[in-house]
Every structure is written in C-alpha cells, then in structure tokens.
Amino acid sequence: MADHGKKVCLKDIAEKVGVSTALVSYVLNNKKEGRISKDVAEKIREAARLMNYRPNQIAKSLKTNRTDTIGMIVADISNPYFSSLARIIEDEADKRNYTVIIGSSDENPEKFAKLIETFTGRNVDGLLIAATAGTEDQLRQLQEQKVPFVLVDRYFPGLTSNYVGLDNYNASWKAVQHLAEKGRQRIGLITYESQLFHINERKRGFLEACKYFGISARRHMIRQVGIKSYSAEIIAATKELLSADPAPDALLFASNRIAEHAVKYINTLSLKVPDQLALVSFDETECLDLFYAPLTYLRQPLKEMGKEATRILLDGLDSSVRVTQVNMEAELVVRQSTGTT
Amino acid sequence: MADHGKKVCLKDIAEKVGVSTALVSYVLNNKKEGRISKDVAEKIREAARLMNYRPNQIAKSLKTNRTDTIGMIVADISNPYFSSLARIIEDEADKRNYTVIIGSSDENPEKFAKLIETFTGRNVDGLLIAATAGTEDQLRQLQEQKVPFVLVDRYFPGLTSNYVGLDNYNASWKAVQHLAEKGRQRIGLITYESQLFHINERKRGFLEACKYFGISARRHMIRQVGIKSYSAEIIAATKELLSADPAPDALLFASNRIAEHAVKYINTLSLKVPDQLALVSFDETECLDLFYAPLTYLRQPLKEMGKEATRILLDGLDSSVRVTQVNMEAELVVRQSTGTT
C-alpha cells in the first residue's frame, strides 16, 4: 500500500508500538546499544518498516545543527571544468551521505556574496569554493564565523585556509619546457587580466621558464583578456599576437575557454599547426580533439582534486583546526599540436 | 563588529527590544500590517539590523513545511546538455529565491530511486526530472505522495504529468527533410537502444520522414548503441553503417555524445564531408565547431525549456492540480556539414 501523503513520524511509531518516542529514536539510531531489550527493538524496527517511516531531516537538523549538505560555489556550472568537478564531488559527497548544492558566481563578487549568504543561511555544514577575485574579505569573514570551507582551484596567498588546486607555476613551466625542447623560439601567452593568484602563477611560470630556456623578453609576448570576455576579445588578442613581427612560433592558452575560441579562429587561417605554430592549452580540451591537430594540453587531475577537497572538508567537519593545502601536479599530454615525436 | 559564531535568533532580538518573539516575527515578516505600532516595528527592525539577524531557515522550514529548495535529477551533470540546463534553472530558481540541489542518475534506475529518496527526504518543495528508462512506477509513486514535479527532456506517454521538452519527432523530420532537399538519398541514423520515449520519437520521426521523402527501407539504415556506451561502441556502429553497400551519403546522430565520438572517428577517415557524406546531429555541438566541416545541428531551445520548466514547477507549488505539457520546436542550424548554400 502506498502512504497517503500524511507523513509518518516518530510519534506515530511510538503510539503504534506503545512506547515513548525517545525509545523509538534510540532504536532507529542505534544509540544505547545493548541497553534496549531485543524484542522491543525488533518491534519498533518492524513498525518503522511497515509504516514506511522516513525521518524528517529538517527536524533532525534543527536539533543537531547539521544538515549533511555542502555548498559548492563555482564561477559557472555550465563550464565543463566545473561541471566535471561538480560530478566528482557529488559522487564523493554521496558516498558519505552528503548532498551538494551548487551556485554560480559568474566571477562577480556580489553574486558570490549572495551565494555565501544563501548557503550559510541554509546552514550548510561546509563549503567548497572556487572563489572570485576580490572576495578575500568575505572568506576571512567566513573563517571568523567558523564556517568550514576548502578553496578549490583558486588560492589566496594572504589567507590561511584549506586549499586544493594545481601547481600552476609548474604547469606553465612544463609547457614552456616542452615547447623549448621542440625548438620553439618565440612563445606567446594568452591569459586573463585578473587578480586571481592561480592565473598569475600561470603567467609567472611562463615568464620564468622562458627566461630559463633562453627566450628573452623580446621573443615572448603576452596578451591578457577580461575574465568574462567572449570570443571577440579572445580572437582579437590572438590576432594581435600572431601579427607581431617576428610572429610567434608557439602559443600557450591559460584556459580551456581561451583555447577554444583562439583555436576556432586559428582554424580559419591558413597557418599550419604545428609546423608554423605550435599550441598548448591548459585544461582538458576534449572539445578540441576535432581540430586537425589535436591540442597538447596540461591535464588537471580533476578526480583527485575533487575527492581530496571533499575529503578535507568532511574530515575537518567535526574535528580539527588543521589547515591543509594541496598543490597537485599537471600532466602534460602531448599531442599533434606541438609536433609529432 | 563581526558576530562571534553564536547566531542571533528571534529571542535575542525580542529580549533586546523588550517584546515577545511573536511580535518580532510579525514585524520581520511584514505580517499583521498596520496592526503594529510604527516605533516598536522600527526598533525591532533596527535591532535586527544591528545584531545582524539571519533567520534560521531550518526552523522556518520545520514550521512551514517549505524548504524553498528544488531538486534536479539529470543523467549526468558533467554532460554539457545538462549542465547548461542546470545553469539556466539555477538562475531562474534564484530569481524566485529557490535553491537547487542536483543529482546524477547515470541512467541507472536504482541510483535514480536513491536520489528521489534523498531529495524527498530533504523535503524539497518540488523536482525537475530528466528521468531514466524504467522509472515510470517511481514517478507514479511520487504523484501519489503529492510531490510536485516537472519532467524535463524525457516524456512518458503513460504518465499524466507536467513536462517540458522537445518535439523530437518533428526535429528528426526537419533533419531528414533538409538532407533530402540537399539531394541525399541514403541516410543513416545512429541512435540509442532505449525505451526512452524521446529517443524513440527521434527514430520514428526519422523513419516517417524517410518514407515521406521517398527514402525507402532499403536505402536508410539504423544502428543503435547502448545509452551508457563509450566511444568504442559508437565507433563500431559508425563503421558498420559506413561500410554498407551502397554506403550512406548522410548520417543523423541522435545526441551530442554520439555525434562527438562518431565525428572523431570520421575525422580519421579520408571521407570528405559534406561531399561524400553529410552530417546532422542533435543538440548544440559547439565542441564540434572545430571539425573541418562544422556540423549542422538541431538546436534545442534550452533557455526557454529551463525557464518554462522552472516556472511550471514553482507556479504549481501552492496552487493548482493543472498538468502542463510543452513540446518545443528544434531549430535546424545549417552549417557546412550538409553542404554550402
């Protein structure tokens, strides 16, 4: 038989069995192990099953102050980078019976603030945050309020907090090293104009590696686009870079979105990749597989990152004031865009 | 000054101002308009502001039986189709102060059931569901329990429920018509082996249109792959189809995932698109833009769909037992894969 709307609560079971709600609660939560007579316990369990009892999580939360929910704040859930991450986190959280609520900030500090407000207002147990530039104070406030959180992808050097992300400096270095080894002499970088640490680390790694591999200031070049920019701006930057004299013989893209638009543009030119121009991009760029010379890219260990971030958050919930910071290594996946063998 | 962890509640304000909690509640919720003296009301509001009061949504929910949360169940949030939809729904829900929780079923009825259980256990006010094959009974049960929901993308003909999706029959028809008009004579379809109505509608539209445009049973061909299949299976199906004698001069892909893998494979062949083979795919396939002949595709009006679904759900929450079903029209976006002009 189906239950007809009206939900069964502890009291209903208690009445049916003829005991107090306390006892029912103890039994169903396996508290007071051994202190409860076997047959009463069985009767209660049986009744709960029969009546299709489902505990009211809201009531539970009110009492226990835990919601078994974590909030995840990203720049945009429709960005494959974040949706892939979200999926991993969803699975990981589910394993430990947590539910995830997701919000997109659009790199907008006000939206970001509103999300924090909404999520804490809903008493999430903790947050996984890919923060936006200019939100450091908000994060600090979060710390004061003792809301547990883990920063993901984006790091704030001035903030002592949990963090899981990529070693971006090293990643860029790897890319440049690879290009240098392939004999490229003039490398361009298209990146974001941003205060975000991880973005600047990509630039710093690029510059230092260029220096190290003897690519002097006059032979590399950098263009920066707005972090919310659409194709036009990215295409313009690419165009500019390519029309330099002498023209670059390699380009590094600081994100999947930049790569996507830049490559679409490059695809319309008569330029030959990799012969005339080698390309490397950050992030999994499956969607660039169909380019005639699939891109060499820096693969982020998304799975490990998602799992680790979730683990740090959930493990830190009851215990600890420990701060954990993890920088993971990017893997350079070499494909045709940087030349064969 | 920051609040130091301990949260402010109604009682704190009441004590500070020297009134009852009831009065505070009335004021802060704008109830009993006019019945409350102006200055007391102002004092209460001021105190709330000063003390940085944030209502405890959990307590509120317990009393009101509303959580201002909707659950969204999709096959896989990391699939761009669903993550785009999720983003639209997030924004739409946010406008009306709802929060969205998301779960991925992986097309697995058990996982699906668990999500339903989790979400209703958390007292979501309603659900947006892209259901999985074999879950009709679960949906019916949901109806008995009077949990409001709207089906998205996937329709169950045996179920009288709210629904927003695509007119898939018509979409396929459009694709075939376009191909026929381009003079294609032998059209292949790669689709899923599935009980899902929308998938079968795509097939039905394909078949009927073929008949209508004089493409007889011996000149069209269909291959079906598992709905959870990875590239290997899709590639095998493509291979088979292309090695038919006579070979097809056009292919229609029933989803973005199928298209993606099939095109990657076709890209390795010496076949010329569109000269020797025209291609059409369902869904926005931005990621196929870099194929040398960007794909003609059937564009789903995702934005309208997401908005409409959310609207139907939220509007139906307090009122109505009305059932709304919306079939939206796909737009055929013609690009190079089906020939120029």
Added chain:
DNA sequence: AACAATTATTTAATCGTTTAAACAAATTTA
C-alpha cells in the same frame, strides 16, 4: 529480605521559528 547495581524505559526540555487565540489598552459608539 534489604539494598545495590544493572538494565530498560520515560519524562521533559530543547532546537528557532510561526501563528491562532487570548489578553490588554486605547478609542469609538450609543
């Protein structure tokens, strides 16, 4: 048999709101 110790169960407060109903004070009506 009296008392202590153990085992089993209940009582009742609590979490932070909402809201019907009761009450009190001020104002109007007859």
Added chain:
DNA sequence: TAAATTTGTTTAAACGATTAAATAATTGTT
C-alpha cells in the same frame, strides 16, 4: 459612561526530531 470596537501585544502550542536526566523494573549480592 458602560459597552463595543479597534489596535497592539503576549501566550503558548506546534513542527519532528534528539538526548540528558529521572524513573521504573529487573537482577545480583550479601
């Protein structure tokens, strides 16, 4: 001016769970 009405505020029960503390029942000890 007493009664009726309006206005302003409080009381107290509820929502559905958890849990410390109290109590009751049983068993063990001497």
